[in-house]
Amino acid sequence: xxxxxxxRTALYELHKAHxxxxxxxxxxxxxxxxxDQGALDSHLHTRMYASIFDVSHMLxxxxxxxDRHRFLERLVVADLKELSVGSSTxxxxxxxxxxxxDDTIITQQHDSLYVVSNAGCAxxxxxxxxxxxxxxxAQGADxxxxxxxxxxxxxxxxxxxxxxxxxxxxVDLGQMMFMTGCLIDIKGxxxxxxxxxxxxxxxxxxxxxxxxxxxxxxGLLENPEIKLAGLGARDSLRxxxxxxxxxSDIDSTTTPMEANLxxxxxxxxxxxxxxIGADVILDxxxxxxxxxxxxxxxxxxxxxxxxxxxxxxxxxxxxxxTSGVPAPxxxxxxxxxxxxxxxxxxxxxxxxxxxxxMQDAKVVRMPFVPSNYHKI
Amino acid sequence: xxxxxxxxxxQRVFGFSLQQKVIRGYVTKYTESHEWVKIENNIGTxxxxxxxxxxxxxxxxxxxxxxxxxxxxxxxxxxxxSVKSTSDIYSPxxxxxxxxxxxxxxxxKLINTAAETDGWLFxxxxxxxxxxxxxxxxxxxxxxIGSDH
Numbered sequence: 443x444x445x446x447x448x449x450r451t452a453l454y455e456l457h458k459a460h461x462x463x464x465x466x467x468x469x470x471x472x473x474x475x476x477x478d479q480g481a482l483d484s485h486l487h488t489r490m491y492a493s494i495f496d497v498s499h500m501l502x503x504x505x506x507x508x509d510r511h512r513f514l515e516r517l518v519v520a521d522l523k524e525l526s527v528g529s530s531t532x533x534x535x536x537x538x539x540x541x542x543x544d545d546t547i548i549t550q551q552h553d554s555l556y557v558v559s560n561a562g563c564a565x566x567x568x569x570x571x572x573x574x575x576x577x578x579x580a581q582g583a584d585x586x587x588x589x590x591x592x593x594x595x596x597x598x599x600x601x602x603x604x605x606x607x608x609x610x611x612x613v614d615l616g617q618m619m620f621m622t623g624c625l626i627d628i629k630g631x632x633x634x635x636x637x638x639x640x641x642x643x644x645x646x647x648x649x650x651x652x653x654x655x656x657x658x659x660x661g662l663l664e665n666p667e668i669k670l671a672g673l674g675a676r677d678s679l680r681x682x683x684x685x686x687x688x689x690s691d692i693d694s695t696t697t698p699m700e701a702n703l704x705x706x707x708x709x710x711x712x713x714x715x716x717x718i719g720a721d722v723i724l725d726x727x728x729x730x731x732x733x734x735x736x737x738x739x740x741x742x743x744x745x746x747x748x749x750x751x752x753x754x755x756x757x758x759x760x761x762x763x764t765s766g767v768p769a770p771x772x773x774x775x776x777x778x779x780x781x782x783x784x785x786x787x788x789x790x791x792x793x794x795x796x797x798x799x800m801q802d803a804k805v806v807r808m809p810f811v812p813s814n815y816h817k818i
Numbered sequence: 819x820x821x822x823x824x825x826x827x828x829q830r831v832f833g834f835s836l837q838q839k840v841i842r843g844y845v846t847k848y849t850e851s852h853e854w855v856k857i858e859n860n861i862g863t864x865x866x867x868x869x870x871x872x873x874x875x876x877x878x879x880x881x882x883x884x885x886x887x888x889x890x891x892x893x894x895x896x897x898x899x900s901v902k903s904t905s906d907i908y909s910p911x912x913x914x915x916x917x918x919x920x921x922x923x924x925x926x927k928l929i930n931t932a933a934e935t936d937g938w939l940f941x942x943x944x945x946x947x948x949x950x951x952x953x954x955x956x957x958x959x960x961x962x963i964g965s966d967h
Contacts, residue, residue, distance in 0.1 A: 481875050744899075797894075
C-alpha cells in the first residue's frame with residue numbers, strides 16, 4: 443500500500459521497546475499489537491482498565507482568523523457559532539454530491555478552531571482546507587489554516603483514564619465533560635486535552651509537543667493499569683462502539699442521511715445550509731430519502747467481514763457489510779452494513795452470506811456495547 | 819538439552835528400537851501458505867504453523883472440514899479467524915478427509931497455545947507420494963519464514 447519510507451511517530455522507539463509489531467497505515471509505520479498483549483487482550487484491557495493508543499498519524503490543524511467560523515462552516519455540517527468555547531463536536535466534511543469526504547472532531551478554542559481528522563485523508567483534507575482558505579483570502583477574508591506537525595496525539599481510553607490523568611496532573615477532572623477540551627500541564631508539559639476518543643469508553647485525547655510525547659506517555663504508563671494498545675484493538679473497539687471507520691463505513695459516496703449521521707448537522711445549518719452539498723443533503727433529510735441506510739447487524743455462525751452480501755429473508759440482495767468483527771466484549775459476530783431503505787429497522791431479520799452460506803442476522807441498534815462516556 | 823532428551827526418551831531407549839521407530843515413523847512437512855503436515859503412512863495430519871499462529875494473533879473462530887469430504891488443491895477446506903482477519907485453510911494433499919479436530923472448534927485458543935500439536939485441524943488420506951515430496955522440509959520452511967523465527 444505505502445510507497446517509499448514509512449513515517450514514524452515520536453513514540454516509535456517506545457513502541458519498539460514494548461515489543462510492538464508494526465504495520466503500514468496511511469503511510470505510517472504504526473503499532474498493531476505488543477509483545478505481551480495481542481489485539482484481543484488489548485481490547486478487553488481497554489474496557490476493563492485503560493490503554494494508550496498512539497494516534498499521532500492523524501491530521502491536526504488549527505484554523506485562525508476572525509472569519510474562521512464562516513470559513514469552516516462552508517466545509518463542514520456543524521454549527522460552529524453555537525459551539526461553546528472548550529467544546530468539541532463530531533462533524534463531516536462534505537462534497538458537492540452530498541457525500542462525506544471525511545469525519546472530524548472540531549474543538550472551539552477561544553482564539554482558534556482545533557480540527558482532528560483521519561490519517562488516511564490527511565493530505566486530501568489539508569489541500570481542501572488550504573484551497574478554500576486561499577479562495578476566501580482572495581476575497582479579503584481573515585482566515586489561516588495551520589497544520590500542527592510539532593505535536594503528537596496520544597489517546598488514553600478506558601474507565602481508568604480519569605484517575606490516571608488526575609494522579610499524574612493533580613487536576614480534578616470530574617467536572618470535565620465528554621466532548622470538551624482544555625489545556626492541562628502533564629509532567630510540566632502544556633498539553634491540549636479533549637475528553638473524547640474512538641472506543642466508546644471514557645477517555646482523553648492528548649495533543650502533546652512531540653519532543654515531550656515519550657515523557658508524557660511514560661508518565662501515564664507509570665500506572666500499572668495502563669498498557670499500550672495498537673491499531674488491531676482500536677478497530678474492534680470502535681466497531682463495538684458503533685463508530686464509523688472512514689473509507690469503510692462512510693466515504694465520498696455515502697451521504698449523512700444514508701450513514702445515519704444527520705445528528706451531526708447543526709439545527710441552524712439544517713435551515714440555512716451553506717455547506718458544500720447542502721442542497722442534496724438537506725433535500726434527503728427533508729424527504730427522508732436516500733437509497734440505503736447504515737445499520738448494525740448481529741450475525742449467527744461465522745463472522746462476516748467487509749463486502750459480505752446482505753440478503754432479505756426472501757433471498758434478494760439488499761446490501762453489503764462494510765465492517766465486521768467477532769466482538770471480543772460480546773462473544774457475538776457484529777457488523778456494520780448498508781441496506782436498502784426499508785430493511786433498516788430494528789429487529790428486521792436478514793441473511794448474510796459467508797463463504798456461500800446464508801447465515802441468520804438481525805438489525806440491532808448501535809452502539810453494540812453501551813458507551814461509557816463521562817456525562818452528568 | 820541432552821538430559822531433557824534422555825528423560826523424555828528414557829523408557830524407550832531400551833525397548834526394541836522404539837525411539838528409532840518414532841523418528842522414522844513420521845515426517846513433518848510444510849507449505850508456503852504456513853500449514854504443517856505430519857505424514858504417517860498414507861495419512862497427513864494438517865494444522866497451521868506456530869509462525870502462522872503468531873502472525874494471526876488470537877484465534878477466535880475455526881471451521882474444520884467434514885469427514886468424508888474429498889480435498890482438491892486450491893479449494894479451501896477450513897478457516898481460521900482472528901479478530902482482524904480470516905484465513906482459508908487448504909489441504910496440501912489431494913485425498914479424503916478422515917478426521918477433523920472438533921476440539922479446536924470449541925477451544926480456538928488451542929491453535930495459539932499448541933499450533934503444531936493439539937491444535938491440528940484435520941487428517942487427510944492421500945494417494946500421491948509426489949505431492950508429499952514437493953512439500954517443504956523443516957529447513958526449507960525455516961528459510962522461508964526467515965532467520966528470526
